[in-house]
Amino acid sequence: MTAVPLVHRDGDIVLGVDLGTTAAKATAYRMGGLGGAVALAAHEYALQQPLPDRQIQDPETIIGAAQGAMRRVIAEVGSENVAALACSTAMHGLIGLDADERPLTELITWADSRATDQARSLIESGAARNLHRRSGTPVHPMSPLVKLMWFAEQEPELCRKVRWWLDLKGWLLWNLTGQIATDLSCASGTGLLDLSTRTWRPASLDLAGVTLEQLPPIVPTTAVLPLGPVPARAIGLPTGLPVIAGAGDGPLGNLGTGALDPGVGGLSLGTSGALRTVVDEPDVDAEGRLFCYALTDDAWVVGGAISNGGIIGRWILDLVGFRDDAELANLAERVPAGAEGLVMIPMLLAERAPLWDPSLHGSLLGLRRFHGRPHLARAAIEGVALQMSAIADSLNEFGPLSSIRATGGVFRSALWGQVLAAVLNIPLHVISGAGGSALGAAALGVLGLGKAGSLKEALLLLDPHAMDSDEPVPVDLRDVQTYQGVRASIGELVAEQARIAKMFEPAGRRVRGC
The missing domain is CATH 3.30.420.40 (ATPase, nucleotide binding domain)
Incomplete structure (x- = not known):
């Protein structure tokens, strides 16, 4: 493969590209601007359920939606003003590619539950707890490790044809840069990572029935890769423009909502939901109820996700x-x-x-x-x-939550915030202007470009008000009781x-x- 040199731009816009469960979003943020998005676009796609335990998507459709969203935003802000792309994707997806990097499978999403029996087997055997401690990912059908076990048992012929097993981030990076890679954050959500070494864990690979050569190299979340010539033409940007690998949408949600300080929880509630807090080092809770995923090498997110939001x-x-x-x-x-x-x-x-x-x-x-x-x-x-x-x-094990910064589409209705505030009985701030994962990705982009020295500095360079908050959602004490x-x-x-x-x-x- 011919290397594409990086093209360093003097533009002041970082484009956050966020592939979620049901839509691809592109959001433009200006470094040193007044705050907030200067342009955004979204293209939706379906979460398909061909069988009761299947929740899948077409990988090509997702990339088409991402390109469409990027084209619209770039046309609005001008390609000459874009300094970089930065990536966010939903976690726990799995795609098998053949030797020509073409999909052999659909995207098996986080919501897919075909691997329920494999997850149950690990739980009943007692192996699940150790896997969780080593990887930070609880054993569950969402986990790519468990999905790979299903494929090894149910589709051995297909498995023999798979050259690469990628997550959604790996699929996006391949389509943007022509390089096979995934980032540390998304790797930490596969169940295959060793938290202590930040590398693929051989014992977990053996359990999953895959080889090291079938998995993508792991790059830092601030890694910079060059935009390839074919996608550059498709979206209207110059070949070689910096593409920052970014992180998973969950950890980026904390960054995008400014939930970075100790005792501050980041709550996101869309199709699914999560509540997370940031810690300095990877850690897991004693009861095995929380995940631990990377944001950067020295910022980790612990929390829990619900499928039913x-x-x-x-x-x-x-x-x-x-x-x-x-x-x-x-x-x-x-x-x-x-x-x-x-x-x-x-x-x-x-x-x-x-x-x-x-x-x-x-x-x-x-x-x-x-x-x-x-x-x-x-x-x-x-x-x-x-x-x-x-x-x-469960998060109280890492210190009591003193406040929660919440974002998500459901909060367009005030009742959702009122109920959550009363149930949690913790000051809840709905961050209405938050860019969420897209803003978090753009902030990592700023960090990757060397324009800031810390996550907070990068976030505030894009939005000086990102750490601000309105008054907490009012609650009725009778509802709390x-x-x-x-x-x-x-x-x-x-x-x-x-x-x-x-x-x-x-x-x-x-x-x-x-």
Whole structure:
């Protein structure tokens, strides 16, 4: 392969490219500007479910969406003003490529639960806890390690044809630069990394049935690679423009919302959700309930992710025949905190934190005849908030959370923030102007270009107000008291519901957690 020299630009714009679960976003930030995005574009794509336990996407469609979003933004800001691209992607995806770097598989997303049996086997054998301690990634069907075990068992013929196993970041970098690589952050979410050495762990590779030669080299999150000639033409930028490898969208969410200080949690709530805090060194909690992923080599993010976030609201909307989140909130506001005794365990997808048990099913508990659509809507929002509170409890091992900086589409409806603030009982600041993962990626881009000496400095160079916050979401103390009662019993309710669900599981059949 011919090396492409880097083209250093005097432009003052860094373009954050963020590939999420359902959309590719490109957002332009000006270094030394007044703050916030100067241009943005998004192209959506579908999360496909061909089978109950499959959640997949077409890799080429994702790249097409990313190029489309970048083209629109570049046309608006002018290619001569762009100094670099910086990358963010959803974590835990898996794509197999052949010897010509063409996809042999779909993108197997974080939400895919086909590897439930492999995850259960690791848990029951006792191997899961050690894998979590060594890699920072809890054992779960989302984990690429567990997905690879499934492929080795179920698709051995396909596996023999795979030259490269990549995550979504590796796929994006290949399409932007022509180089096979992934970043330390996304590598730390595969279950295959050794936290102590920051390299692929041989024992985990053996377990997954892959060789070191099939995995991409790991580069720092601030690594700079040159934009290749073909993608350069496709998006309207010069060949060789710096492409900063970036990180996973979760850790970048903390950076983009300014949740960097000790005791400050970064909460993101979109299709899925997460609550995380930044620590100096990789570490895992005693109970094995939290992940540990890299932001940079000396900034790590510990926390927990839920699979069932805003997707629960969309499911309710479909169920009751309503159209948008505003209507969901309007419904939910008709009933008081606690939904008059109706409790939802929101586990429609294989759930992650804090129990990491993909076999758990969702349920409605306490259902009575007088409960209607408003109760269902309220219970759904409260159920998501209660899952977040369980993560907050686990994070106390790393020091109590003094405040939370929250971002996500659901917060367009004030009720989501009010419920979360009352359930968590921690000052909650909704960061309405936050760029989230895209801004975090752009900040890493600034760091990679050598324009700043620290994460905070890089963030503030793009947005001087990024660490500011409005007043916390107001809460009603009566709501806090109501939710404290439910919160105290939710663990027992989940355990009992799981026990009952197993009683109705057909003999000889394992629940697939979907």
